[in-house]
Amino acid sequence: xxxxxxxxxxxDVEKKRxxxxxxxxxxxxxxxxxxxxxxIKENPPENVGIDGELLLDKKRGEGVD
Amino acid sequence: xxxxxxxxxxxDVEKKRxxxxxxxxxxxxxxxxxxxxxxIKENPPENVGIDGELLLDKKRGEGVD
Amino acid sequence: xxxxxxxxxxxDVEKKRxxxxxxxxxxxxxxxxxxxxxxIKENPPENVGIDGELLLDKKRGEGVD
Amino acid sequence: xxxxxxxxxxxDVEKKRxxxxxxxxxxxxxxxxxxxxxxIKENPPENVGIDGELLLDKKRGEGVD
Amino acid sequence: xxxxxxxxxxxDVEKKRxxxxxxxxxxxxxxxxxxxxxxIKENPPENVGIDGELLLDKKRGEGVD
Amino acid sequence: xxxxxxxxxxxDVEKKRxxxxxxxxxxxxxxxxxxxxxxIKENPPENVGIDGELLLDKKRGEGVD
Numbered sequence: 001x002x003x004x005x006x007x008x009x010x011x012d013v014e015k016k017r018x019x020x021x022x023x024x025x026x027x028x029x030x031x032x033x034x035x036x037x038x039x040i041k042e043n044p045p046e047n048v049g050i051d052g053e054l055l056l057d058k059k060r061g062e063g064v065d
Numbered sequence: 066x067x068x069x070x071x072x073x074x075x076x077d078v079e080k081k082r083x084x085x086x087x088x089x090x091x092x093x094x095x096x097x098x099x100x101x102x103x104x105i106k107e108n109p110p111e112n113v114g115i116d117g118e119l120l121l122d123k124k125r126g127e128g129v130d
Numbered sequence: 131x132x133x134x135x136x137x138x139x140x141x142d143v144e145k146k147r148x149x150x151x152x153x154x155x156x157x158x159x160x161x162x163x164x165x166x167x168x169x170i171k172e173n174p175p176e177n178v179g180i181d182g183e184l185l186l187d188k189k190r191g192e193g194v195d
Numbered sequence: 196x197x198x199x200x201x202x203x204x205x206x207d208v209e210k211k212r213x214x215x216x217x218x219x220x221x222x223x224x225x226x227x228x229x230x231x232x233x234x235i236k237e238n239p240p241e242n243v244g245i246d247g248e249l250l251l252d253k254k255r256g257e258g259v260d
Numbered sequence: 261x262x263x264x265x266x267x268x269x270x271x272d273v274e275k276k277r278x279x280x281x282x283x284x285x286x287x288x289x290x291x292x293x294x295x296x297x298x299x300i301k302e303n304p305p306e307n308v309g310i311d312g313e314l315l316l317d318k319k320r321g322e323g324v325d
Numbered sequence: 326x327x328x329x330x331x332x333x334x335x336x337d338v339e340k341k342r343x344x345x346x347x348x349x350x351x352x353x354x355x356x357x358x359x360x361x362x363x364x365i366k367e368n369p370p371e372n373v374g375i376d377g378e379l380l381l382d383k384k385r386g387e388g389v390d
Contacts, residue, residue, distance in 0.1 A: 001203055001243055001250070001297055003263050007104055008197035008226055013371050015225050017382070020374030022221045028377075030214045031203055037261055037297070038374035039332055046078050048196055049085030049103035052093075055196070057082070066138055066178055066185070066232060068198050072364055073132035073161055080160050087156045095149045096138055102196055102232070111338050113131055114345030114363035117353075120131070122342070131362060133328050137234055143306050147317070150309030158312075167326060167362070168309035169267055176208050179215030179233035182223075187212070202299055241273050244280030244298035247288075252277070261373055261380075262333035268326055268356055275355050282351045290344045291333055308326055315326070 002027050003037045009055075010042045067092050068102045074120075075107045132157050133167045139185075140172045197222050198232045204250075205237045262287050263297045269315075270302045327352050328362045334380075335367045 004023055011019070024036045045055035069088055076084070089101045110120035134153055141149070154166045175185035199218055206214070219231045240250035264283055271279070284296045305315035329348055336344070349361045370380035 001238070001245065001299075003202045003297060003299075005200040005202075006197060006222070007199070008222075008228075011226065013379075013381070016371055016374075017379055019221065019225045020379055021377050022225070023218065024374060024377035026214065026217045026221060027201070027203075030210050030217070031206065033203075034376065036374070036376055037263060039261075039263075039368055040372040040374070042372070043104055043196070046081055047105040047107070049081075049089060049101070049105070050196065051099065051101055052086050052089035054078075054082055054085055056078070066173070066180065068137040068232060068234075070135040070137070071132060071157070072134070073157075073163075076161065084156065084160045087160070088153065091149065091152045091156060092136070092138075095145050095152070096141065098138075102198060104196075104198075108131070108364055111341055112365040112367065114341075114349060114361070114365070115131065116359065116361055117346050117349035119338075119342055119345055121338070133362060133364075143314075143316070146306055146309075147314055150314055151312050154309060154312035164311065166309070166311055167328060169303055169328075170307040170309070172307065173234060176211055177235040177237065179211075179219060179231070179235070181229065181231055182216050182219035184208075184212055184215055186208070238299055241276055242300040242302065244276075244284060244296070244300070246294065246296055247281050247284035249273075249277055249280055251273070261368070261375065262331060264332070265330040266352070267328040267330070268352075268358075271356065279351065279355045282355070283348065286344065286347045286351060287331070287333070290340050290347070291336065293333075303326070310326065 001035070002031055002033060003039065005039045005041060007041045007043060009045065009048075011040075016040055066100065067096055067098060068104070070104045070106060072106045072108060074110065074113075076105075081105055131165065132161055132163060133169065135169045135171060137171045137173060139175065139178075141170075146170055196230065197226055197228060198234065200234045200236060202236045202238060204240065204243075206235075211235055261295065262291055262293060263299070265299045265301060267301045267303060269305065269308075271300075276300055326360065327356055327358060328364070330364045330366060332366045332368060334370065334373075336365075341365055
């Protein structure tokens with residue numbers, strides 16, 4: 001502990017490296033605990049719904065989170 | 066918020082669309098909050114255990130959830 | 131399976147009853163599986179951050195999700 | 196999305212404020228998405244096991260995460 | 261890693277001790293990894309729905325999981 | 326309920342079978358509830374951070390969890 005689970009879209013390995021490094025830094029400083037696990041969960045746009053619509057479908061129209 | 070995580074088996078994109086639309090409708094009406102995120106998690110039958118047995122193995126015999 | 135986890139604010143027992151009944155109905159129809167577990171997670175406003183601010187602090191100003 | 200779930204011990208409200216502000220900043224920069232939800236989960240030491248022992252029991256001896 | 265999250269009803273501290281000890285033993289042997297975190301989540305019966313009904317309501321009639 | 330989520334690295338199907346069988350046995354005995362769902366989540370080493378570093382990068386140097 002602490003364990004951080006990040007639910008987001010796909011990202012490349014360089015971004016994962018940065019994410020884990022920076023999230024861990026924040027957790028260590030706030031909790032004052034040195035052991036931190038981060039789990040990055042990558043969700044395809046057809047598996048995410050925002051306000052009733054699949055991200056997959058939103059993306060076709062506009063450009064969205 | 067609210068965020069809804071659905072852990073289930075694989076489903077096709079049309080079902081995902083329906084799932085997100087209907088779950089969001091329920092959440093909006095019950096919580097009276099307009100912003101809803103739904104994350105659909107698809108679990109292969111070899112990664113799910115029901116009462117001590119993999120879904121993969123159960124399926125070979127009968128036909129189950 | 132399926133298991134549905136709902137992360138939201140506190141709600142009263144009557145709303146929980148409605149939430150579970152209606153979510154289960156949707157899951158059963160979409161997945162065509164009769165066994166559904168719903169876990170309702172109630173998050174106090176000081177434990178939720180939206181866009182960098184605690185819900186606790188947002189609520190003091192406006193009225194928000 | 197993205198949604199970040201932080202499983203840790205109890206912390207005070209000032210730390211939660213800092214945690215949410217800083218985690219959101221990291222997520223926004225790495226994912227380049229402005230909407231971020233953070234859920235802080237506070238786990239009592241009797242509900243966390245590290246390497247086979249409850250945190251509650253570990254704490255009695257030493258001082259640990 | 262591995263991290264195990266157990267979603268169940270309330271249990272006493274002696275049971276938590278046993279749960280963590282035994283789950284950790286299984287994980288260590290199956291994964292051959294010595295570091296294991298277990299998070300015990302206790303769900304009140306009014307926050308759990310089984311097949312469309314709150315556990316709270318089921319318990320009034322019969323006696324159930 | 327209970328539902329157990331195991332976040333770990335990839336494992337083969339024989340290990341999954343053992344994991345589900347043994348975890349279920351522990352849960353049944355501790356909770357005295359016969360219905361147990363286990364969800365095995367397999368995380369690639371580039372999606373796991375331990376103490377600020379991706380498991381992917383740690384593995385290149387040493388040999389780690």
